[in-house]
Amino acid sequence: MSRYVPADFYLLRSPALPAETFREFMSDPDHTSDALLRLADAPEVRRAIFVASEGLAEGLTQLERMSPKSVARVYSRLWRYVTRMSTRPTPFGAFSGVAAGTFSGRTTARLETPVISSTRVRADMAWILACIKRLEDDHEIWRSLRIVRNATVHVSGDRVVLPHADVYGNSDRTSVRVRATPAVHTVLNAAATPVTYPELVDALTAAFPEATGPQKENLLQRLWDLNFLTSDLRPPQTTAQPEQYLLDGLAGIPQAAEVAERLREVVELVRHADDPASLARLRVAQEKLVPGYTGQTYQLDSAIGLRSDELNRSVGEAAADAVDVLMRLSAATGATNAHLRRYREEFLERYGHGVRVPVLELLGPDQGLDAPESYTEPTRTAGRLDSATDLEDTSSYDRAVVEFAHQAWREGMLEAELTDAWLDRLAPAATVGPLLPAVDLYLQIEATDRQAVDRGEWRAVLRADCLAHGGRTFGRFFDLLGDRLADQLRDLARWEQKLQPHVAYAEVAYLPTYGRAGNVAAHPDLGTYEIPVNTSPSVPADRVLPLDDILVGADDRRFHLWSRRLDREIVVTQHHMLSPLAAPNVARFLLEASQDGYVLPGGFHWGPVSNATFLPRVTRGNVVLRPAEWRLDAHGLEDLAAWRERWRVPRYVHFVNLDNRLLLDLDHPRCVAELREEVGRAGGGTVLLHEMLPDFEHHWLTDDLGRRYTEEIVVPVMATRSETIARHPAGPPVEIPSRRYPPGSEWSYVKLYAAFERHDEIIAGPLRELIAELRAEDAVDRWFYIRYADPRPHLRIRVRSERPSVLGRLATWGRSLVDAGLAQDVTMDSYCPETMRYGGPGTFDSVELLFEANSDATARLIAARADLPQLTDEHLAVAAVDTLHRHWGVPLAERMDLLPGHQDDHATRDEFRKARAYLCELLLPWDRSTHEEGRAHRMGIAAALAPQEPAVRAASAAVREAAERGRLAVPPAHLLGSLAHMQINRLLPVDLAREERCYGLLRHTLRALRGRLAAEEAR
Template identity: 30%
Template sequence: MTAWCRAARATAADRPAPAPAPTAESEHPHRPGVGFTPEPHTQEETGMERVYRTAGPVLLRAARARVEDAPEYWPDLAGDSPEELCSWVRHVWRDPIATAVGEASPSLAATVERVHTGEALSARKVRRAATALVGYLLRASGRSTPFGLFAGTAAGSFARGGTLRWGSSHHVESRTDTAWLEAAVAELEALPELVERLWVVVNNQCRWRGQRIELPAGEHRVELVSSAPVRTVVTAASTPTPATEVVAHLRSVFPAATSHHVLDLISGLLAHGFLLSSLRPSSTSADPLAHARDELSRCAAEEIPAASAVMDRLGAAASSPTGSRASAQADEGATAHGEIRLDCEVAVPQQLGAEVEAGVSTLLRLSPHPGGHPVWRQYYEAFVHRYGAGALVPLLELVDADMGLGYPPTYPGSLMPSRPQEPPPRESSLLQIAQEATATGAEEIVLDQEEIHRLAVAPLDPQRIPPHVEVGVWVSAPSMEAIEAGNFTVRIRPGRAVGTFTGRFTPATSEMAETYRCLPTVVEGAVAAQLVFPALRPSAGNLARTPRFLDQVICLGEYPPEGAEVLALQDLAVMADRHQLHLVHTPTHRIVEPQVLHALSLDHQAPPLARFLAHLTRGCLTSFTRVDWGAATALPFLPRLRHGHTVLSPKRWRLQTNDLPPRSADHKEWRSALQRWRTIWRVPAHVELAQGDQVLPLHLDEPAHTDLLRTRLHAAGHVFLTETDHPDGLGWIEGHAHELAVPLATTTPRAESPLERPVVHTRDSERGQPPAAPRTEWLYAKIYAHPQRHTEILTEYLPELLEETGTPAWWFVRYRAPDDPDHLRLRLRVDTPDQAAKAATSLGRWSERLRRDGLSPRLCLDTYYPETGRYGDGALLEAAEAVFTADSTAVLHQLEGPAPEARVEVAATMGHIAAALTGEFEAGMRWLIDHPGKRPSSALPRELHDETSARIEPAHALLPGELHDALTRYRHLLTTMAGPPLDGVISSLLHMHHNRALGIDRDSERTCRHLARQAALSRIARNEAAP
């Protein structure tokens, strides 16, 4: 065994008896959490700071039934006769399971009732009913996720001492089914006589596209020819407006149109989602059915005969007792679903909260993406490249693929290809762990601080720590007293943010709701705004319905909720700072951080813009996920990873269809093969079948359970099995499968708002200088060439082009990007379209010569987008461009003539640039000292330091007069006008000077910055030591 672990070997027992706490030298028991005490887990002993603290109460999510309430025996789904299966169904069909299944699947309940009455059914139908019932029974006692009448929630807390009261008077709350209500509202909106009495508003997801208006619909779009009447309606209903006013306005514009024709048009726009009516409740509505009925009452819908049938159904649904609405037949659809508020009071010991804090902090350190998700890092880089840092870009223009960047890779309609990701260095370490565990029989790897540091992709950056997270916590302990004594383990399931697991079950006036309102934000002073939107699939809307917890709301694709401060999409803009992207409310000049307070899958069930807004603020923060095993995920077995009391990753097995006989095999043959596979990989009988976030407890010695496994395996191609808690580990909660949803807030200080500095407003529809356009001042050319040819092109070929064009101003940069190969970017000053045309002709002839000489295969003319966010706008931009020109000229002269060691020359020039921009030489040296860059990869010879120190002295005056004057003028404007921060400008200009002189080489640039700083330190030290 290596230093990776103190590992637990497999034992033959599937259910070991509790054992005494082991010593540090002994092997740990086979199962965590029952009968042993891991090493103490404190900050002092681990040397690791906890970056999160629990924030407020907790929410218990638990199965209503106990694990021991499972049936006394299970059927053999493949081997039993229909009569035997019917006998088993009748045996288990009793309350509360009968009521719970009746609500979840009315069709299954109807079939079982037919079995009860002795009605003759086909063997296939009996077997299908028995199979479905097995699944529901497993779910009833073994899964904690709230669902119907199977599992529910209860408020909980952390306390000095743990207490639990589990009663039997559970309360069932009825919620109107979103899909059913959606269908009813759609029927009513098809009635022109009713529409005339409603209020309407244009769907804010609509976009004009040439002569069409389009609306996103999942991965597709709905398009409509934007005729004059359609444009008039959309304009008139830009804010919530009575339909009668829209009709009157349209008829005033088009006198020949009748009210009937106009109402038909409005109904059609409602049917296709281009308009939204006041009849549709917001997803923050506490009682959507009551909202719809109140709106119908307000507009006297009872006077409309055609609406009576739907109104009767709404009234019947409202008057039905809680829990009885699910008796509807499957083809009619249930009008509501029940949710259980458990008759339970729970307070868990504070020791458990401290362990959760430590475990969450450890999981964050093991993040596969400490610098942000790769998709969002790519998007951030594309944003900065196109607009620069500090530029405010209108949100709706940014995500427009025609005018802006569009959406990030993997989004519907995105034109941005995903970059291939190289595996991080820790991949080999994780593979080593997995292989050693397989070879030695180790089932558990205990990680200490050294090993966590070794597995971390990079140290945590305080600027990138998510401000708050939420986790689901499984607790394994024989009793509450055992938790207080430290005899427990926990497993942690990461959630997206606070509210993910708790929001849907939290009343608006609860203590948890107050926690939501007090959560920290990414930047100081940011506004937290609740993001509300409809799910792409109406049935999924049940998961997205939460109260309105926050004062500010970003409403997307919904009729605006009453009483909320709605932030209009057209008032939102996106900007970048040095670390990430931010959303800005331009009227108030404040950062806005959208919050999604429910568990709806953003990647699959949210409109693209909602998904974008939800991820925008956190995309460049450290990803908070489960342990990512990387390539090792494909291995058949992965050991448990534990740190202190926290199981960071449970034991896991990967089962594929080709591991076992094919679908056509006899069930006895298949079960025998499964048993052999279990023996090879030491798979216990009790496991969980994990598919995404859904788990199902299985006992692999039970034929019924293996039949379910076989069905799921052949449907998916492969499945994952994970270890599950021993029933003794549920003793503290009286045998109930459970999960504690715990909100946590970061302890790290919040970042300063980037709006403390001046920003530049920009629009793609207005910015940019296309080649030869009337207002174009710079002709922008890209000369593609191998980087080793760049200097040759600049020194031996560029002077000829400049002489021919007679260009008074020009500048260049060297450029490379993953999606754009190496090239020189050349800007030539042109004052008129005629000058641009002549310069373009000269560029073409010059490019042909480069091609003949084998230096460059390609020339492109492109639109020049000034980096106004980085360098400023107006006079500031003109001054910055003068600096670019002067620096390019100076570098060209350096490249053309003999020079000392290139890095020394660049480092010394960096010092003089910093001095010119700070106004005094000593101030420039102080700036270099106060802004250290990353150190170079290797130590530098002493001679380089000595040469740099000599060259950086003021007497050498390395800057040509033109460059010094340009920098001085730019500094003056930066200090007298509202513009970008000086620190950022200096860093950018130093970076670009290295780019022009030595090319794209990060380590070379770090070397030059390091040499310049060391020379500055020497200079300051000499001055301070002088008498």
């Protein structure tokens, strides 16, 4: 049963021209150019081209005066535009449009003629911001505006920092700092909500009566010029007509009367703009208002007309099933933000578990960690983050997908069915992590007509980029599609909230660094809280969460965000398709941190065979998860016909470049020429071609005249149960500050960089000898070590002592190992205890003593490996973790449920089957049958680990007491899981995939032992 259900509505996307148009103007290669010119003269095509490129529209009237090269360029662009207008449903100006429909028991959806029923024009956001800049640059006007503090401003030491100074969408990545003087604080506090200029002057006068008028004016002007202060003229993202909002903001300002009058003309022209002539008048008026502006001045979206909007609900049900499968595959391919995982590790290293840090402080380079890697708004100034892990282990998926492809190649199949058996190979059910609450799925329906859909004679066709976060696809069109759609999107948001009643949802509102990208950020007000970053809020003040209200915490599994005011976890969302990569760092981080711990949406991916010349169509039931595809290089292009015959490439294919798709007829010289250009741009690489699905005979959507159209359906699907989306819960905010022990304090901490292959040698020899010497001199109170990689492998050795000389001893010892060739480098660092990860202040002292006992025991065990021949690393880890559980006091029957990790692949099961008797003996003797090698290894391991038992039992008692008193910061099972992880870490070089296998082997062994005990009790 699917873990998702479809919404009762969908979005229909369709181009303005029938699909057959493409074949008509391509039918005669000798007359394709003439056919294109005739099409370009049609009113709907002329308008679409004018909106997309006035330069091309002008060029079409000047062909006789152009050079042959220029003419060829015009025809190439015209061909691409008309091809798009007849074959690509993605919304773009007047080339294609959108409509909302409903699922029901039948399919009646049919297009009106003409297809584009209406358009909506609004001022381009880049032009709006340029107009605002003109206003705010005027000395007289800005002092008449309502003024507000930039939301990203925060204090760092003796400076007030503006991490992202751009407020006009000019891609300005400048960061600004000013001295945090009392006067600056007074101004910024007074401008926490919009105020007038006189009110700011009054605030300064009240705080500093001795200050002169020019001093106050100069301070305010400086903070304004540096963008610490801005106005409230920036339109909220829930505003359908930003030019009207801007005009309203100028009401009652005499200094802006002339601008307001011209803007009023723009507003009036926007209302009636539709054809090229009216659009040209609008552009002229906008350019007069903002002289020197050279970009696009307006933005147009189109609605398509439907005679009826019903679509058989079986399509929605298939969409829900497909999303379930794709999210399972995404979990197996490690679909997470790797840079965020590295950042989370650094967060825990610096701050520890349970500690909450203000988000602006965290992202700052002064007192925080700086931005995560790959963030560019502004760019991270610190170096690469330390990390024990870089990439998810996808080796199991990679092996399976290679076999899946090889089977199709071996049998010459154009289509490969993803059966249940193959799905289990690629993505075992146990690998599924928490699911996103809502997802949008993009699909096309392959059917001969509407009746075929109702008869079940259809297939859904997906692409590689077929998933998006739920509801985002619809946001930009909310004003175009009416109140009904907005209500449906609110229902979807309420469904999400119902699934997670313990969290508060908040929309992050921001202007992107590239102003024009703001056009796609429009969305309806869905009733959530809002976090404005560098734009005006669109909700009442009681629903605004300022950035300085937001705290960031983390555990081993995810980040979580917390609102001080609400005293609860918040999930930050956006209901539009603007890429967070273009967002200010704080907005991007809030979005990515809110997704941390979820499986991120993605389509079917071929992994290590993605660059193969041919890959088959992938199907599952009546869903095409990915079309067949080919990669063409310059060599194949030399004899395209032979290449097509060898690889069975059809006549019609899509050229695919990221999310851009262009239909090609490989029998047509023009398409071959276009393909040749693309191969040339690839610079020695390949270009990607996808088969055309559906083909021309399987476009089911028709208009009043019976002409067939390409379509795309966007189906929102929602998780059915809270359990499927549940992530590791965030605990309440912790007020205990994280302790830091810098070099020279009671804790000395060295990083000894050495190859993983030398770690055991160092631990068993020089490290044990060093600790023994320090203990003999009574110079060490406690100590422990862990293995790490940042990404260079090293040992982290921490020693507590009252003697300052111990730090020098550690440095000298490390240098001697470097000189001897055992290590590569040695460095000092500060020790930040992970107090909250291990239960809190009431338990950490006993846990730290356990660290020492486990370090001693594990070092002793590593040294004794020579006495345990044939003992593998994985089997040693299995025994060591089970010994920890036994010392902790966990009954054998309960241990399996407390293991971290979830891997249960074929390789792990096979390994257990081969070593079942040995592994069972390794953990528990059996009188009926003794495995001698397992018995010998069990006794040797037990002897080495026995000295740690008192410390383990003491820590276990401390944890139980803290839990009984309600003082335990993490669930006991999570704490024990962390200790198990540290046991394997001390025992084996860092390898998370191998650690997962160890847990899998232990899980199988415990299951077998439970079965054995149950059978014996039954006797």
